[in-house]
Amino acid sequence: DESLHEILGIDKKYRSLGIIGARTGAGPHAISADEAVKASNTEVIIFETSNDTKGGGGHGNLIVFGAEEVSDARRAVEITLNSLSWAFGGVVGNEAGFLEVQYTARASHVLAKYFGAELGKAWGLINGCPASVGMLMADAAVKAADVKIVKHCSPGHNTCFTSEFTIFVTGDSGAVKQAVLAGKETAIKLLRTMGGEPEAMAKPYF
Amino acid sequence: DESLHEILGIDKKYRSLGIIGARTGAGPHAISADEAVKASNTEVIIFETSNDTKGGGGHGNLIVFGAEEVSDARRAVEITLNSLSWAFGGVVGNEAGFLEVQYTARASHVLAKYFGAELGKAWGLINGCPASVGMLMADAAVKAADVKIVKHCSPGHNTCFTSEFTIFVTGDSGAVKQAVLAGKETAIKLLRTMGGEPEAMAKPYF
Amino acid sequence: DESLHEILGIDKKYRSLGIIGARTGAGPHAISADEAVKASNTEVIIFETSNDTKGGGGHGNLIVFGAEEVSDARRAVEITLNSLSWAFGGVVGNEAGFLEVQYTARASHVLAKYFGAELGKAWGLINGCPASVGMLMADAAVKAADVKIVKHCSPGHNTCFTSEFTIFVTGDSGAVKQAVLAGKETAIKLLRTMGGEPEAMAKPYF
Numbered sequence: 001d002e003s004l005h006e007i008l009g010i011d012k013k014y015r016s017l018g019i020i021g022a023r024t025g026a027g028p029h030a031i032s033a034d035e036a037v038k039a040s041n042t043e044v045i046i047f048e049t050s051n052d053t054k055g056g057g058g059h060g061n062l063i064v065f066g067a068e069e070v071s072d073a074r075r076a077v078e079i080t081l082n083s084l085s086w087a088f089g090g091v092v093g094n095e096a097g098f099l100e101v102q103y104t105a106r107a108s109h110v111l112a113k114y115f116g117a118e119l120g121k122a123w124g125l126i127n128g129c130p131a132s133v134g135m136l137m138a139d140a141a142v143k144a145a146d147v148k149i150v151k152h153c154s155p156g157h158n159t160c161f162t163s164e165f166t167i168f169v170t171g172d173s174g175a176v177k178q179a180v181l182a183g184k185e186t187a188i189k190l191l192r193t194m195g196g197e198p199e200a201m202a203k204p205y206f
Numbered sequence: 207d208e209s210l211h212e213i214l215g216i217d218k219k220y221r222s223l224g225i226i227g228a229r230t231g232a233g234p235h236a237i238s239a240d241e242a243v244k245a246s247n248t249e250v251i252i253f254e255t256s257n258d259t260k261g262g263g264g265h266g267n268l269i270v271f272g273a274e275e276v277s278d279a280r281r282a283v284e285i286t287l288n289s290l291s292w293a294f295g296g297v298v299g300n301e302a303g304f305l306e307v308q309y310t311a312r313a314s315h316v317l318a319k320y321f322g323a324e325l326g327k328a329w330g331l332i333n334g335c336p337a338s339v340g341m342l343m344a345d346a347a348v349k350a351a352d353v354k355i356v357k358h359c360s361p362g363h364n365t366c367f368t369s370e371f372t373i374f375v376t377g378d379s380g381a382v383k384q385a386v387l388a389g390k391e392t393a394i395k396l397l398r399t400m401g402g403e404p405e406a407m408a409k410p411y412f
Numbered sequence: 413d414e415s416l417h418e419i420l421g422i423d424k425k426y427r428s429l430g431i432i433g434a435r436t437g438a439g440p441h442a443i444s445a446d447e448a449v450k451a452s453n454t455e456v457i458i459f460e461t462s463n464d465t466k467g468g469g470g471h472g473n474l475i476v477f478g479a480e481e482v483s484d485a486r487r488a489v490e491i492t493l494n495s496l497s498w499a500f501g502g503v504v505g506n507e508a509g510f511l512e513v514q515y516t517a518r519a520s521h522v523l524a525k526y527f528g529a530e531l532g533k534a535w536g537l538i539n540g541c542p543a544s545v546g547m548l549m550a551d552a553a554v555k556a557a558d559v560k561i562v563k564h565c566s567p568g569h570n571t572c573f574t575s576e577f578t579i580f581v582t583g584d585s586g587a588v589k590q591a592v593l594a595g596k597e598t599a600i601k602l603l604r605t606m607g608g609e610p611e612a613m614a615k616p617y618f
Binding site: 209210213214225226227228229252254255256257258259260261266267268270366367 | 463464467468469470509541542543544545546547548550551554561564566567568569571572573574575576577579
Binding site for chain 2: 003004007008019020021022023046048049050051052053054055060061062064160161
């Protein structure tokens with residue numbers, strides 16, 4: 001609707017909007033939406049995050065895809081929702097907290113626009129809650145492989161005041177994967193000392 | 207106390223303060239406090255919101271009424287608390303999220319000062335959680351009737367990083383009510399597809 | 413690691429970092445970390461707070477100690493964790509909310525840097541959730557003794573949008589203790605009217 005376009009400052013060429021919102025899982029949604037723009041004629045024009053109000057310690061999100069055709073907007077939403085089934089495999093947690101790792105060999109526009117990626121290059125997300133877990137993951141990750149930190153988040157910086165510490169890294173595809181997996185290994189050991197056996201929310205995809 | 211007046215920058219003419227705080231329900235509190243200032247010799251001098259830490263996805267609040275007489279401050283608090291019993295009728299939810307709609311034919315100073323209303327004119331609140339629900343409510347509302355959006359809130363704008371999307375609308379009294387009810391209908395359909403039958407927190411008042 | 417030092421802007425003289433993070437209890441962590449810097453050759457170089465995502469209504473935290481020797485960093489972490497066992501005695505709550513009071517006769521660098529204390533002087537924290545409880549605690553505290561409010565927090569100021577109202581006070585050691593205890597007494601009465609008998613999270617230490 002024109003009014004909604006106006007108040008949100010959305011270009012009128014995007015006659016169709018694809019809208020996704022969730023109270024948890026901003027990381028899985030980010031990489032899923034990135035897959036969606038790779039495979040559809042759309043752009044993400046809004047990606048906002050919220051403090052996870054379901055008790056999980058992370059972020060929720062609101063994602064708006066802009067498209068000229070309604071079929072494109074619909075396709076972007078479908079791809080995003082389907083991709084979540086593997087992307088949640090990057091989240092592993094127990095009652096004390098969680099880790100999240102995401103990895104792509106070829107980042108697209110969503111990760112570039114909102115999460116520090118370089119278009120077409122490898123990108124990784126290394127995140128832990130509470131923030132101390134994330135900080136120790138980050139330390140292990142940058143020691144394990146030659147990667148560049150392109151953005152970081154902490155309770156007071158670039159988060160919605162969540163109890164998380166996150167780094168986004170780029171570099172050679174093998175190095176990014178190695179860094180991400182080193183972070184994950186560190187977090188699993190830490191979470192084990194803080195609570196029960198950490199469980200993945202879906203089958204890990206890498 | 208003088209110290210509290212000073213640190214909060216409260217005019218000393220307000221010798222009595224009426225204080226209300228809640229961890230949930232900022233919308234019902236807003237319209238209830240508006241009723242209170244209509245019917246008492248008080249002003250709302252602080253209306254701050256917080257991220258609902260009880261898991262509900264919305265906002266808590268802190269409301270301070272300023273009055274010259276203690277009986278006025280007390281009366282404002284009483285009217286607010288009594289009004290909550292109907293105002294929570296505007297909130298309908300299930301385990302996946304909620305909608306909130308509020309409506310008044312004649313907004314007073316609280317809604318004008320903090321929520322975009324025009325004094326003495328009709329005003330409506332159209333809100334949904336997760337934010338995708340609220341955005342689709344807003345779209346349905348502005349298509350259903352000739353109303354003006356005077357303010358909007360999203361996870362990254364004008365909220366405490368909650369997973370909500372909200373519009374406040376003004377216009378002709380009948381149009382505002384029609385817009386609000388169209389938003390509500392849309393949200394109920396959406397919430398049904400996401401979880402169990404949505405339930406109102408009190409009897410709907412319009 | 414050098415990368416982590418760089419992105420966080422940490423002086424390289426701090427070759428060792430002691431890292432603590434929690435999703436709840438920023439107040440107990442603050443006074444515990446203050447004890448740690450008193451008794452170890454460290455500084456707190458990061459103290460960030462987060463919105464408590466476990467439903468408690470308060471703040472989580474990320475604390476980083478900087479040290480030149482690894483044994484110092486380790487000692488600071490140990491003292492902090494040990495101190496938490498008494499510091500949580502300052503938190504008393506029920507299902508409706510909570511109060512927190514903290515007191516020290518001699519504040520050190522953490523309280524001075526982040527919480528308005530004067531080095532070596534008495535300092536008190538008076539906090540309540542929901543914010544209305546904290547505001548009434550503050551009023552009772554400043555009426556009970558001659559103390560100076562050095563900082564205050566409310567849902568919209570100096571908090572992570574939590575439903576809290578807090579004051580930090582300084583003054584004569586006896587006056588600070590008296591003010592803090594007056595605030596506590598007020599909150600316990602209020603919480604009793606709102607829910608079950610409030611319970612302390614550990615044995616009160618003063």
